[in-house]
Amino acid sequence: MAISNSRVRGSLAALGMAAVLTLSACGGAETEAAADEPTEAATLTVEDAWVVTADDGMTAAFAVFNNPSDTDIVIASAECALSPMELHEMDMSSGDMVMQEKEDGFTIPAGESHILEPGGDHLMLMELSEPILAGDEVEITLHLVDGEQLVFTAVAKDFAGADEEYNHDDHGDHGDHGEDEHDDHGDHGDHGDHGEE
Numbered sequence: 001m002a003i004s005n006s007r008v009r010g011s012l013a014a015l016g017m018a019a020v021l022t023l024s025a026c027g028g029a030e031t032e033a034a035a036d037e038p039t040e041a042a043t044l045t046v047e048d049a050w051v052v053t054a055d056d057g058m059t060a061a062f063a064v065f066n067n068p069s070d071t072d073i074v075i076a077s078a079e080c081a082l083s084p085m086e087l088h089e090m091d092m093s094s095g096d097m098v099m100q101e102k103e104d105g106f107t108i109p110a111g112e113s114h115i116l117e118p119g120g121d122h123l124m125l126m127e128l129s130e131p132i133l134a135g136d137e138v139e140i141t142l143h144l145v146d147g148e149q150l151v152f153t154a155v156a157k158d159f160a161g162a163d164e165e166y167n168h169d170d171h172g173d174h175g176d177h178g179e180d181e182h183d184d185h186g187d188h189g190d191h192g193d194h195g196e197e
């Protein structure tokens with residue numbers, strides 16, 4: 001073992017030498033870095049955007065944001081024609097999963113992606129002015145902190161889990177049941193009750 005280790009080290013050292021030589025050989029030719037790119041929106045891309053169907057009240061939109069640039073991108077807010085919107089995150093610190101507004105916005109680090117998905121960060125439509133039906137296309141505008149905008153389209157899909165994710169208060173039977181946010185018009189076939197835990 002010791003022998004083969006030292007052989008490996010020996011050849012790595014040789015490779016290191018070669019690399020240093022190569023580097024200094026082309027050290028004179030510095031590539032010109034592309035100058036400032038002020039438009040963040042040009043580099044932020046959105047994929048797999050969808051929104052949960054709903055008759056009224058609240059619903060949520062999800063997507064994958066990709067930031068191939070070398071600077072962080074921060075989404076400050078979002079808007080659409082159907083509803084006021086907020087950026088939400090899920091918080092478990094109280095022991096229950098509850099959603100809350102993410103006041104600092106969504107940061108997509110340089111070269112990374114930020115995934116919005118059920119149970120995690122999402123775009124909340126707070127109060128629909130008209131129903132969103134399966135297959136509808138909802139246009140959403142993102143406002144970045146630097147003032148740029150990005151418009152994308154979310155396709156509406158049914159998602160049975162949504163009600164449970166967003167109304168977790170009624171799990172523990174604390175006596176004081178927390179259904180107040182639940183718009184109880186009951187025409188959803190009443191399947192909203194199969195707890196996830």
Ligand SMILES: [Cu+2]
Pocket residue numbers: 060088089099100122123124
């Ligand atoms: Cu929310």
